[in-house]
Structures are given as structure tokens and as C-alpha cells.
Amino acid sequence: MLPIASLLLLAPSQTAAPPQQLPEVDVKTLPGVPGPLVPRYPDPARGPGTSRMEAMLRARARRGVNIPAVALPSGSFQLKDHISDSSGWKAYRLEVPAGGGFKVRLHGTHEGWFLVKVLNRWGTLEEGMLQNRIPTGNPEASYKNPKATPTTVYVVVDTTETDVQGEAYTLTVMRN
Numbered sequence: 001m002l003p004i005a006s007l008l009l010l011a012p013s014q015t016a017a018p019p020q021q022l023p024e025v026d027v028k029t030l031p032g033v034p035g036p037l038v039p040r041y042p043d044p045a046r047g048p049g050t051s052r053m054e055a056m057l058r059a060r061a062r063r064g065v066n067i068p069a070v071a072l073p074s075g076s077f078q079l080k081d082h083i084s085d086s087s088g089w090k091a092y093r094l095e096v097p098a099g100g101g102f103k104v105r106l107h108g109t110h111e112g113w114f115l116v117k118v119l120n121r122w123g124t125l126e127e128g129m130l131q132n133r134i135p136t137g138n139p140e141a142s143y144k145n146p147k148a149t150p151t152t153v154y155v156v157v158d159t160t161e162t163d164v165q166g167e168a169y170t171l172t173v174m175r176n
Helices: 004-010 052-059
Strands: 024-026 067-070 077-083 087-095 101-108 114-119 138-143 151-159 168-175
Touching: 087 101, 101 114, 114 138, 151 168
Parallel strands: 024 077, 067 087
Antiparallel strands: 077 168, 087 151, 101 138, 101 168, 114 151
């Protein structure tokens, strides 16, 4: 009888193809656009361990009509960005063709500090917006356009900590 390790050596080896390098997009070259309306979900940074002063400053920074946003180009790519102010969120506008879709994954030093959501221009969910409903520490979201017409959606990167100004991350956008 052959040991299991010997059987593995006899089996044909299948090596995975190396991951395809995605082009990198410079966020400074992207045009600013009106973002989605401020959503009505509770601030994920509120809770035990948050000082009252930090919570008040963040709440004031999150007041307004829209979340600041930039328009993303078509295709799959990587985008390096950072949280630039005390509001702790940013939005990215994507145009999605009929039947098209995408998956977005955030990578960074402190991935557990981020949430990624897909919202419509009204700051709400609609059909096709698959979310991480249970926080897993994997900041990712996807969208599949069920409509027969192109649509505009927004990827919102939000933080679960109050003091994250300057926190860098890479957003990987994979279109299908």
C-alpha cells in the first residue's frame, strides 16, 4: 500500500495560473461627481469605546446631502486611495451596462476597519446589490444589474473607527 504522500506525487500536478495584473488607476485623475444621498443606516463607528467628542465630530462631518464621490472608469482595475477627512467615508460612481456586474474588494493594513456597500443614487439598496450583511472582516460587495437598461450605482467605502484620516487602501474592481 502506498502512503498518501506518494499518491500525491503520482497525481498530475495542476498549477494555478498566476493572477492577472490589473492596471492601476490614479484617483487624482478621476473627476469629482455628485455622490449618493447620505444613507440612513447607523454610523458603524458608534458603539463601545468611542468617545463622545469623536462621535460628535464624525456626526457633524457626515451631515450633508451627498457623500463625496469620484467617477470610476470602465473595465477592471486597482485604485489606491485613502480616507481623507473625519467623515470616514467615500463613494465611487460606476456605470453598469444592462446585465453587467462587478465585484469590489478592499485591501489594506486594517481591513476590519472598513465596510464596502453598493448603493443607488438615493443612498438605498435595490435589487442586484449583494452586500456583506454579516460583517466578516472582508470588505467587499458586488452588484449584478437585473435591468434591461444601463444603470448608475455607487460603491461606498465606510469605516468602523472614528479616527482613520489618512488610512490607505487599495480598491480592486473586477467587472464581468
